[in-house]
Amino acid sequence: MTSLRLEHIVKDYDGPGGRQPALRDISLEVGDGEALAIVGPSGCGKSTLLKVVAGLEFPTHGRIYYGDLDMTEIKPQDRGVGMVFQDYALYPAMKSKGNLAYYFEHHAYTHEQMEERVRRTAELMGVDFQHLLGRFPETLSGGEQQRVAIARCIVRDPTIFLMDEPIVNLDAKRREQTRIEIKKLLRTFRVTTLYVTHDQQEAIFMGDRLAVMRAGRIEQVGSFDDLYYAP
Ligand code: ADP
């Protein structure tokens, strides 16, 4: 089994008043295909934790392993990590299809390979996804944009999937729909996932296990039953 392991991760930011600790000695293990939901209040370091795994921030101390691979030695673009942000972050000048195809057009893939990967991804996203492909992001609702952003990650077949508050900016109805879609996707796609939210109910719904975070530390890790019903 290939697990994702964070070992003693520390991240300090340089702030106006000197070094600001954002992550204070975080160790975590996520199993192959497992979804770990990380829940904690705003500012506790959740986004920073995902950025460190994605390689968007470099840890001050500590190592991240995927199996035997030391991820901290690998360039962000070569880590096999897909990240979904709360603001979707689609390329606005490209239709959804272009957003999905972009990666393949800039790497050594044939047009047929790209078409095949986009087709399989659209299938995985559900029957009502296909019609979004020909549209520009600005013509899509927030929920639809986030589905395209998720598909843009999936199409690259990531080994690690990172989601940072993916439904927080949607209205209540779309949030409910999208949260069910994401859960279904995690079940079928079975990719190792870190899912970040400030919402406890959402974390319980999404995670195979939960990690409770506060002030740069993981306070508890376990299944819902472990955390809420343990004697
Ligand atoms: P969360 O995602 O849980 O809201 P963040 O990881 O965004 O928390 O932030 C953790 C702490 O690090 C906060 O105190 C935040 O202000 C600080 N922080 C985040 N990003 C930066 C940055 N680029 N420079 C300086 N401080 C930062």
Ligand code: ADP
């Ligand atoms: P939400 O409440 O999720 O933001 P909207 O009310 O923005 O959803 O959109 C509802 C429907 O209208 C969606 O199916 C979306 O694709 C479509 N839509 C939204 N904005 C535009 C637009 N500028 N042009 C065409 N269709 C749009």
